[in-house]
Amino acid sequence: MHLVAQHPFAYYGALMALEHAILVSLAEKSATGYDLARRFDASIGYFWQASHQQIYKVLGRMERAGWVEFETVPQDGRPDKKVYVLTSAGRDELGAWTSKATPVEYLRSEFAVKLRALPFGNATAIVEDVRTRRRVHEERLAYYAESAARFYPDPDALRPDQMGAWLVLRGGMLAEETALAWCDEILQRLAPEETDR
Amino acid sequence: MHLVAQHPFAYYGALMALEHAILVSLAEKSATGYDLARRFDASIGYFWQASHQQIYKVLGRMERAGWVEFETVPQDGRPDKKVYVLTSAGRDELGAWTSKATPVEYLRSEFAVKLRALPFGNATAIVEDVRTRRRVHEERLAYYAESAARFYPDPDALRPDQMGAWLVLRGGMLAEETALAWCDEILQRLAPEETDR
DNA sequence: GATCTCATGTAATCAGTTACATGATTTC
DNA sequence: GAAATCATGTAACTGATTACATGAGATC
Structure with missing residues (x-):
């Protein structure tokens, strides 16, 4: 994969x-x-x-x-x-x-710009886009979870040199979960009838 | 502010x-x-x-x-x-x-790179950095929450033309919450004795 | 025969940053 | 007197992308 x-x-x-x-x-x-x-x-x-x-x-x-x-x-x-x-x-x-401290980076989301374009654009296409993105985030989350299970089966017993990589992986999982949750919120607002999946 | x-x-x-x-x-x-x-x-x-x-x-x-x-x-x-x-x-x-669909963007985090540098760098400085970042995300979340309360007091009764902006704001709030949660996870692993704040 | 892997780069272009520039009005 | 607001830009530079280039060996 x-x-x-x-x-x-x-x-x-x-x-x-x-x-x-x-x-x-x-x-x-x-x-x-x-x-x-x-x-x-x-x-x-x-x-x-x-x-x-x-x-x-x-x-x-x-x-x-x-x-x-x-x-x-x-x-x-x-x-x-x-x-x-x-x-x-x-x-x-x-x-x-x-x-040195790492400056907290600027948020930048083309997709967020697109959401603001909702009243002026193709709303059905945007909803379809959200569904696609949802699937992508779902796949990624599954992939990270699998990596985590394979390489760090016991997170409470990590070697010190593994800690950094583990925490990064956790960050990725959290980010994907959030992205998924956001997609669900959007779909609930924009296409509430189909509360499928 | x-x-x-x-x-x-x-x-x-x-x-x-x-x-x-x-x-x-x-x-x-x-x-x-x-x-x-x-x-x-x-x-x-x-x-x-x-x-x-x-x-x-x-x-x-x-x-x-x-x-x-x-x-x-x-x-x-x-x-x-x-x-x-x-x-x-x-x-x-x-x-x-x-x-058109918006390509799902690449994740890019300088801070994640720094986490992976844990075994080779200044671990105490990195922990201090996490604390600083935590505070920044806390402030931002508070700011977004305040904006949300002021401009969209009733999210279930939004005008159609407000929907996009509201969903974007929600995305920002979710992202900040996640960033906070990540900081907490990191601190718990790297400085577990001080479960303060 | 086509594509993939290994292994190195150069050249052209582009989005975005930083620094510089000007000048009147208003606020501290 | 200094700084901020209004209002427009130009110039130099940089990180990164896209396209182009080469060439042998292995796999389909």
């Missing part, structure tokens, strides 16, 4: 965080740009996405800043790998970053 | 939506770029922000596309106003946009 985590609320505001996402990922395990791109397709990528193009660009910048180093690993039949490793300067930067 | 709505989850992905946010805003009421910027500081701005610079840029683009027109209103002692009005092409575009 190839799911990408999403949410009814878009925000942005805190830019420049890709560097730090990569630092975290490399702190967990050294990797090539290609590896990172795949990790950003899953795990970390549920809450932070990046294309391989962007990752290569940022890795170059980080290397020039001295946060990472790479070792070229020749391969046969395929292009050489560049395996990136955190430097101590990179580890320092991670420490400094976690010591 | 000058609050800007925010959320622990940043997303983005669906770009180019500022045009549609402006279309909705102008459909509600004709306005100058300056007016729009102020509206984006409040109401719609709780869920969609834009600077005046960006708004002027986009208004120019929309005017060239024929979605809006403006009338220059001279004033004394201040610069002339350009009052923008939706054209029928603009109204068509709004209709077309609401007829």
Whole structure:
């Protein structure tokens, strides 16, 4: 199953965080740009996405800043790998970053804009859109719940190094539950006759 | 109180939506770029922000596309106003946009990245950050609840044209409640001794 | 024969931010 | 006298997207 985590609320505001996402990922395990791109397709990528193009660009910048180093690993039949490793300067930067408060990001939701367009637009299409979104959030929630059950069967007995990832997963589950609840509220107001599903 | 709505989850992905946010805003009421910027500081701005610079840029683009027109209103002692009005092409575009599904946006949370950095960073600072964020979400929730009580005292007797705005406000409240709940879960795991507040 | 995986990038474009610019009127 | 409000923008920059490029090996 190839799911990408999403949410009814878009925000942005805190830019420049890709560097730090990569630092975290490399702190967990050294990797090539290609590896990172795949990790950003899953795990970390549920809450932070990046294309391989962007990752290569940022890795170059980080290397020039001295946060990472790479070792070229020749391969046969395929292009050489560049395996990136955190430097101590990179580890320092991670420490400094976690010591500063993260600004609470701006909420941004295109869907919310669309809801406000209700009196001026195609109401039936909007209701249909809500139903579609509801299904997507349902799937995602199921996927997160499954991951949680598989990787963290006993949340009260987590190893300290698993705590962060668990809490992130919990955040994703809470967000999806909320998104679902919101869809239900909307449907109840806009299409009350069909209280199905 | 000058609050800007925010959320622990940043997303983005669906770009180019500022045009549609402006279309909705102008459909509600004709306005100058300056007016729009102020509206984006409040109401719609709780869920969609834009600077005046960006708004002027986009208004120019929309005017060239024929979605809006403006009338220059001279004033004394201040610069002339350009009052923008939706054209029928603009109204068509709004209709077309609401007829298409909005892609479910990507979740993006810098704070989630920071949680994953727990084993490699300053854990006490991260806990302090969570407490700060908790307070922010608490304030916002209170602010939304107050707005809801003032503008929509009886949610079961809404006029049809108020429905969209009400549902958006509800989304904001749900999001803030969830953000709060997440902060509490995090604090319970990372600083269980102080189950204060 | 087509598509997928591995592995690296460059180039063009775009939405949005930050900084800069102007100038009268009103409020503290 | 300083700051805020009204009202419009331009310029430089940046994070990120989309499109383009290459090339071998493995799977369908």
